[in-house]
Amino acid sequence: MTRKSRRTFSGAFKAKVALEAVKNQKTLAELSQQFEVNAVTISKWETEFLENMAQVFERGKGSSIGDTEADLEKLYAQIGQLKVENDFLKKSARKLGIPEKEWKR
Numbered sequence: 001m002t003r004k005s006r007r008t009f010s011g012a013f014k015a016k017v018a019l020e021a022v023k024n025q026k027t028l029a030e031l032s033q034q035f036e037v038n039a040v041t042i043s044k045w046e047t048e049f050l051e052n053m054a055q056v057f058e059r060g061k062g063s064s065i066g067d068t069e070a071d072l073e074k075l076y077a078q079i080g081q082l083k084v085e086n087d088f089l090k091k092s093a094r095k096l097g098i099p100e101k102e103w104k105r
Contacts, residue, residue: 014049018045
């Protein structure tokens with residue numbers, strides 16, 4: 001017997017289905033049949049959509065603190081990498097006998 005893998009849905013698809021559920025133009029059963037998704041799943045997506053829809057308007061006001069922290073981590077990693085490269089180049093320049101005033105430009 002082969003095991004059936006779970007389907008994964010994109011955020012855009014979930015938003016589309018949840019928006020249709022919020023409109024209340026069709027029943028959950030009709031939406032379930034139309035999008036081939038369980039009615040309970042659609043109901044969960046609708047609830048999550050309604051709970052988080054205010055965040056759409058808060059994006060420009062610095063609500064993405066996690067993104068800022070991730071950006072800082074990337075920048076610190078890049079600074080560290082550049083420092084290592086700089087030290088390596090200085091050491092190599094000394095070994096080659098290149099005067100310090102030449103590689104400080």
